[in-house]
Amino acid sequence: MTDLDVLTLREAYDNQLRALAPDPLPTGVTVERDGPLIRILGLTDGGFLTYRDLGGLTGAALDELIARQVEVFRARGEPVEWKLHGHDVPADLPDRLRAAGFVPDERETVVIGLVAPLAATLPVVPEGVRLREVTARADLDRIVAMEEEVWNDSRGFLADGLEREIAADPQSLTVVVAEAGETVVSAGWVRYVPGTGFATLWGGSTLEAWRRRGVYRALVTYRARLAGQRDRTLLQVDASDDSRPILERMGLVPVTTTTPYIYTP
Template sequence: MNKSDMIERFNREQRIDIVYPGTRREADEYVIRQISSGEEDSFISYSSLTASQADAIIQRELDYFASLGRRFEWKLYDFDQPANLRDRLEARGFEIGDAEALMVMGLESGHPLLTASIPESIKPITNDEGVDGLMALEESIWQESHQELGHRLKHDLRHTPDELMIHAAYDEAGRIVSGAWMYMHTGTSFCSFWGGSTLPDYRGKGLYTGLIAIRAQEAWKRGFRLLTVDASPMSRPVLERKGFQCLGYTYPCKSPQV
């Protein structure tokens, strides 16, 4: 599948038709909204705009979410139209986050990830205590609260356990030193990868690769054939060596405070 076809498939399955756990999907001819039922921000997963209507729709969405008393994220991709949509959002007060590479890989029989050995230190997380340990790791690395993320992961493990898989690598003292999770999007071809944070002293030891491999193997077992991840500059080279292709760049655009 060529790049343009893959972008079309990604848009359809991961941005337009998808219903995310813990959200209410709202759609019209201009945007797809995902309204959070919890503490996390709601977001716009997809937009179809022209240059002549973009500013009016942006203001409409600002007014709509203000009426809900909610801040939201406009998840923007660099192939979205109009081409200057990011500039238009910024002009309306949106905070534009750092770019991440949209990476996608197709799994086929015989792919090296499917036969890769998994480090013994990598184990599944299935309870709240494990999630708390993973959030402690995330907070120690990124120096910011991950409370809302922790609540969502706990909720999804309890209510949609067939759609979420979490793994972590432990040191000899039982401390989590690397961790990642995967959502398996029922009704689509995709699993999405998240996390992958590793403590500095444990980088370069194969843990990140092991977390990629175990998720790929689980995705394959469950019939999913496409993997996607928003990659940081540090992660992108590793993912490319494993066979991921960059389709473009995505930007988290946070609306002004309500």
């Protein structure tokens, strides 16, 4: 692939990323299939529902599929996220999810770009900041403290989830912190999706005093270089409204949107 044709990128995203389950599975995580859905249970922050497409389900049959997920997670007493995309069909799927008790969270934009040009760029951090790869629980807890300061809510599940992923397959992701002295000012991780050409970027929250100083951009570049070292060709991010303009300036292009629909028993 030598250009950034949106339809081609979206097709690659749909085919290679959307219907994947963790492999290997972290301890305590299980995967079930229900028709076109992949149902992931036992994650640290609840369940997760994904699919390549819904196989043409509409009307009562689709309502029944949704209702089965509600029953599963009601019985488990845990929340679940249905990851809805802007190009999903049928068009009334959001209405049907809401009718079943799912609540939409903040919409993000799926952006994709080529790894090679980003990997050819050196990350530039502000004076006094360094980037460091981490695996220790103490560092993961420091990331949680930073995230909780940024978002003003509990993020303990994040350290638990990353620790379980690292234990299951330490080669499947890299966690990177941006530090100023002893303070974690930002952090992000990159997953190298097995069997695909993709690396996916996550995290990126940054303390307010360190925003607009190039920290996030440096983290993206650093992780793109890691992806290039592992022969990944495409970089994908679920981008917030804050990060999307930065990523677009770095060469990534929007291909669709994604909205978490959350059911909480």
